[in-house]
Amino acid sequence: MSTKYLKRFFQPRSIAVFGASERKGSMGGIVLQNLLDSGFPGGLFAINPEEYQSVFGVRCYRALTDLPEMPDLAIICAPPESVADIVRQLGSHRVKAAMVLTGGLSISGNPRVSNLGEDVKEAAKPYGLRILGPECMGLLVPGSKMNASYSHVNIQKGKVAYIGQSGLLGTAMIDWANGQEIGFSHFMTLGHGVDVDLPAVIDYVSKDPYTHAILLQLDRISGSARRFLSALRAASRNKLVLVLKSDIIFEEANKPSLAPGIPDEDRIYDAALRRAGAVRVETSDELFHALETLTRMKPLRGERLAIVCNGMGPNALATDRLLKRGGLLAPLSEDTVTKLNALLPYEWNGKNPLDINTDATPERFAAVIAILVKDASVDSVLCIHAPTRLAPSLETAQEVVKVARKSMRNILTCWMGRATAIAARNHCNSVNVATFITPEEAIDAFMHMVDYHRNQVTMRQTPPTYVEQNSQNHQKAVGLLENAKAQNRDFLTHSEVCALLELYDIPVQNSYYADDINGVIALARELGGSVAVKALHVENVYPFNYDENSRQRWHDLAQDIYSISEVRHATTKLAYRMSERFSESELFGFCVQQMKRGFQSLQINVGITRDPTYGPLIVFGAGGYAVDVLADRHVMLPPMNMSLALELVKSSRVYRIINERSYQPERDVEQLCELIIKLSEMVVDLPELKCLEINPLLLNKLGILAVDASVSLGEPSRLSISPYPGNLEEPITLKRSGRPAVVRPIRAEDEPEHLLFYNQLSPESIRMRYFYSRGIPTHQELATWTQIDYDREMAFIVSAPRLDGKGPETLGVVRAVTDADNIRSEFSVVIRDDLQGEGLGRILMSKVIKYCKERGTLLLEGSTLPANKGMQGLAAKLGFTNVFNAEDEVVEMRMMLNEPTEEWQITRLHQ
Structure with missing residues (x-):
């Protein structure tokens, strides 16, 4: 997430271009021409070892050392073999930003250049020099009048930032956008990203006030998925983020391995992007149309769309697309229908979509x-026009635009055809009204906005309270895994898996074990009734270990065996089949269970898997022995709460079956959600747990029951989303009343109590905290306060049992928001008025000071009103320096926690 020195890329005061010449096809020359044509106001230098006096009127120097001053930004277009040496020279002369446009530094299989990309990275490291590229197309920032790229055309100024990994797709996007009169706030491609990576750039542009939306084009996710998702989540809370992710990897050796049990990585990327609040687009066409909506559309008021056309054919196409994408047709109010009756032919159907006839x-x-647009039940309108003599395209567009410019609602337009429709589309482009060629394109573009709206709602859902159970058993679970690893096993035995599930309060079918056929018969006699016998061997101890047709695994099982003779025959058959496939050391005996398939049981597959990029995932879907379990397998990134668990359950056909057939659908869904939360807890508690599969999990009127399960072990994993830091919880006692309480990080589930806490603050306390009087916070504000990314900010609350015994209540909160480079953290603290004198201010401030110091933050700072003498006095006692800022009329409180170790940190501290 480091953004150090990135300002020198986006707002440089001077630029030096290495390899610039007037030779035809010179990339350096193209870049220098683009800088001149864009009107770059800073200093420009050309560097070329050939003895040029100037390049396109810019003075040329033979070497870096000849420059009159060192540039903010160096652009390298030199031959591949010389790039690493140039980087060393730049670093030794304290240049801190370099953009490498040179290609061929990362070509596999070419011994001459295959390691040059790594050489460039290593050359920059000792000097702290930031590298953008190699093999990027450059950087365009209209606000800085800078076109530092090899693009054939410049871009217009706009409010969308484009960040890509493909240079050619980037130039195509620029060409298309110029044709549509669409602009950008920033435009760049990262190339191979040896240093400046996607999370850092997302962090930078997301803080730009002129950037309203971000478009990402990705070929791959390199580096830390956790950093990427953290940056994406932070950006999507304030800006619409759309992502085009391609899956083509040309070199077989570089293809990522799939997560066990997941048939394709697309499901994982979709789950990750949804969790981050971003919207995925499938094709480059969709990306172009998404840019149209991002640039021209107003904020979405809701999801209900009215469709208007002068014919039913286009209406049908649009409506069909809308409903298939899960969109909503707006109902028309009686008043609207009455007004339309006076305007439209008598034969119109009085419903949405509206056919206003070919004579319109x-x-x-x-x-x-x-x-x-005056109907409260209509959120947006799509106007589809097919040209006729009565309604020429341009004249119709002019009339529609008059309405669109006065309305607060979004009006999308579709001018079908080409020869006579081009002028209408151009007119809409010129006045910033979204326009499309086909009804389907218009609907897809609208649904991108709807998907973003839905993602934001999902991200900010307040989860129901979930009480963690059996926390004392978690250490026993750790012991189970340690015991297996001590025996050099990367799996748990069937009995160990059952014990692990029971430690997390997951109901498990009673299982009994035998080493041979006679042992199985003895168990069957003792159990009575119908039994199932499963052969245990080296393959089925691993989760998601299916063969190509997913059938061989179930041949190791005999079910519905009643008589002893049937037990003997079935077990003998199993033993013979196993002996043909496995050696004696690979066989682990038999598991015997009573049959539990009655009570109209629904069979479910649920568990944990691990992706090479995104780490642990929770898996959920239909299960059993007679279905293709891969067909209904859905994933979500942990850690999870009850709202996220419910979303995962709803994504599967299991949810529809429960609603259709269950006697108690709400109870069943709640039990499944609680099970998913327990699996999420396992992921956090047991980082060496690689995969876990429960299949089948039975769900019937008696509840849930795990019938069969398996667990594999691996190296410790790291979640892509920071889990709740339970290790920071600390019990305390209030100073005056002696009341027991706990200081802990805030959780999403705290939102209701946080609202009650806020409502108990006096107007004066609110003014002291926010510097102005304000009303009750909205759900969106509360969600932002409670659903935090622990990698980026921290909020500690004091929570205590209510005096009336009705659950916990929040007594005070301190918050610290840290910048991406961990230089500064800004704190704020507020205590409930009736608890002044309990020592909560000192407790919370001491907690946040310790946390930020251990995290390596350099400076902790805050501000308060001059009238807040209590806060100023507490800060002084804790070691803060208080200084009155006359310009802002506040008292600034500052405390150095750690000393800077690098020059750039010192510079940042003084900015």
């Missing part, structure tokens, strides 16, 4: 849309 004039189009 431009005035009729505009009048109908003007009525629709």
